[in-house]
Amino acid sequence: MKRLLLLFFLISPLLSWSKGISQADVVESNFSDTTVYEREHELFFVYVTINGKQFKFLFDTGAITVLKSSTAKSVGLRANDTIEVTDGNNESKKMGIIKPLDTLKVGNTTFANNWSVVWDDSSFIFDCLGIDGILGANVINACNWQFVPGEESNKLVLTDKLNNLEHRKGARKLKIKLSDSQGTPYVKVKKPKGLFMFDTGFNGSVKLNKESLGMMDYFEMLKDSVYRVGSAYQNLFGEEYHDTSVISLMDIEFRQWFVKNEAQAITTFGTGNRPMIGTYWIGDGVFTYAPKRERIWIEGKPLNQLTTLKGVGISTRSEDEKFIVTTLIKNSPADEAGIKIGDEIVTLNTIELDHNCSNYENLQRTLENGRSVMLGIKRGTELIDVTLENTQYISP
The missing domain is CATH 2.40.70 (Cathepsin D, subunit A; domain 1)
Known part of the structure; x- marks a missing residue:
C-alpha cells in the first residue's frame, strides 16, 4: 500500500474556502510560459515568486490562496483585513487576509489582484507537506495549466490560449x-x-x-x-x-x-x-x-489504490491533535488483533507519540513497512497494548 494513501486523510479537511474572495488577473496576454512543478503524494506543487523570493506552494483547486504567516513576514506582508473562512468540515472562523497581495509570479507569468489568507505556521499541512503556502482557485482560474510529467523533470505550461497546449x-x-x-x-x-x-x-x-x-x-x-x-x-x-x-x-x-x-x-x-x-x-x-x-x-488512467495489500492493515489521520485509526482492512493483522476504527494510537514501539509531523510520518511508515509493530491503543478510557506482524494477506 502506498504511503500517499495514508496521507490523504490528513490533508482534505484543512483546506479552506470563503465567500467574497476577489479573482486574480494575469498581466500578460497572448502568452505561453513553461516552468517546472513537483509531484509528491499524488499532489501538485508549484514554485511561486513574491517580492523577489521563491516559495513552494500546493496547487489546490479546492482552496483559496493561503500564505504561511512566516512566508508573509519574510516578504514584508501582513494581514490588513479579516474574512470568514469555512473549511472542508463546514466549520467557520475568522482569519487574517492580505488584499491585495503584492504581485505574484509562477515562472514568468504574473498574477495581479491576489487575495491571500494568512495561516499560522503551526498548521499540520505546512509541516507535513513542507510548503510555504497554497495556490488557490482565486489565482489558478486566471489562466490555463498543463502538467506534463517527465523522467528528469516535470513541465508546467501556463497559457491564456488552449491552442498552445x-x-x-x-x-x-x-x-x-x-x-x-x-x-x-x-x-x-x-x-x-x-x-x-x-x-x-x-x-x-x-x-x-x-x-x-x-x-x-x-x-x-x-x-x-x-x-x-x-x-x-x-x-x-x-x-x-x-x-x-x-x-x-x-x-x-x-x-x-x-x-x-x-x-x-x-x-x-x-x-x-x-x-x-x-x-x-x-x-x-x-x-x-x-x-x-x-x-x-x-490522459493518465486512474491509479489503482488496492493492489497487493501489505503492512498491518490500518492507516491514521491527525484529528484534534490525536492519531486516530481511520482505515481498517478486513483479514489484516490489525483486524485480527481487534483494532477498531476510531481507536487512538498513543504509543509506537513503547514510545509515546507527541502530535507532530515527524511522529505522524514515522507512524505511517512503520505501519506499512515495520516487520513487528507494537501499538498502544486508547479506546475511551481503556488502554490496550497490541503487537502486529507485518504480512501480505488477501482481503475479500
Missing part, C-alpha cells in the same frame, strides 16, 4: 462548473448523484457525505467491499455521524466521463457539505486544467 488522442475530457465566489470547480456525477468538487488538494479518490449518497441500495452494494465499514455507516442517517469509515468504490460514472473497473478506489466519508473527487483520478499522465473553458483533460 497539446492533447493526446484518447484523453478524457471532463466538463466542470465553476461555483462559489472563489471559482471552485465541480463535476456532475450520475451515481451517486450530485455535484462533486474537483479538488487537487485532496490526494484520495472520492469523498462522500450523507447528503450525496443518494439511495440506500447504493450503500448496500458497497458495504461488503475491501474496507470495513465502521460507525459512519451504522449511524449514517442518525445524529452520531462521524468521518471515520472507509470503503472501496469499484466504479464511478460521470456525465461525460465513464470509468468502469479500471481502478479500485478508496472512498472516505466526511461530515462536510461538499463531496469531493481527488487526484487519484488524474493518475500519472498529462493533466490539463482549463478553467476559462470549464474543461479538464486527463
Whole structure:
C-alpha cells in the first residue's frame, strides 16, 4: 500500500474556502510560459515568486490562496483585513487576509489582484507537506495549466490560449462548473448523484457525505467491499455521524466521463457539505486544467489504490491533535488483533507519540513497512497494548 494513501486523510479537511474572495488577473496576454512543478503524494506543487523570493506552494483547486504567516513576514506582508473562512468540515472562523497581495509570479507569468489568507505556521499541512503556502482557485482560474510529467523533470505550461497546449488522442475530457465566489470547480456525477468538487488538494479518490449518497441500495452494494465499514455507516442517517469509515468504490460514472473497473478506489466519508473527487483520478499522465473553458483533460488512467495489500492493515489521520485509526482492512493483522476504527494510537514501539509531523510520518511508515509493530491503543478510557506482524494477506 502506498504511503500517499495514508496521507490523504490528513490533508482534505484543512483546506479552506470563503465567500467574497476577489479573482486574480494575469498581466500578460497572448502568452505561453513553461516552468517546472513537483509531484509528491499524488499532489501538485508549484514554485511561486513574491517580492523577489521563491516559495513552494500546493496547487489546490479546492482552496483559496493561503500564505504561511512566516512566508508573509519574510516578504514584508501582513494581514490588513479579516474574512470568514469555512473549511472542508463546514466549520467557520475568522482569519487574517492580505488584499491585495503584492504581485505574484509562477515562472514568468504574473498574477495581479491576489487575495491571500494568512495561516499560522503551526498548521499540520505546512509541516507535513513542507510548503510555504497554497495556490488557490482565486489565482489558478486566471489562466490555463498543463502538467506534463517527465523522467528528469516535470513541465508546467501556463497559457491564456488552449491552442498552445497539446492533447493526446484518447484523453478524457471532463466538463466542470465553476461555483462559489472563489471559482471552485465541480463535476456532475450520475451515481451517486450530485455535484462533486474537483479538488487537487485532496490526494484520495472520492469523498462522500450523507447528503450525496443518494439511495440506500447504493450503500448496500458497497458495504461488503475491501474496507470495513465502521460507525459512519451504522449511524449514517442518525445524529452520531462521524468521518471515520472507509470503503472501496469499484466504479464511478460521470456525465461525460465513464470509468468502469479500471481502478479500485478508496472512498472516505466526511461530515462536510461538499463531496469531493481527488487526484487519484488524474493518475500519472498529462493533466490539463482549463478553467476559462470549464474543461479538464486527463490522459493518465486512474491509479489503482488496492493492489497487493501489505503492512498491518490500518492507516491514521491527525484529528484534534490525536492519531486516530481511520482505515481498517478486513483479514489484516490489525483486524485480527481487534483494532477498531476510531481507536487512538498513543504509543509506537513503547514510545509515546507527541502530535507532530515527524511522529505522524514515522507512524505511517512503520505501519506499512515495520516487520513487528507494537501499538498502544486508547479506546475511551481503556488502554490496550497490541503487537502486529507485518504480512501480505488477501482481503475479500
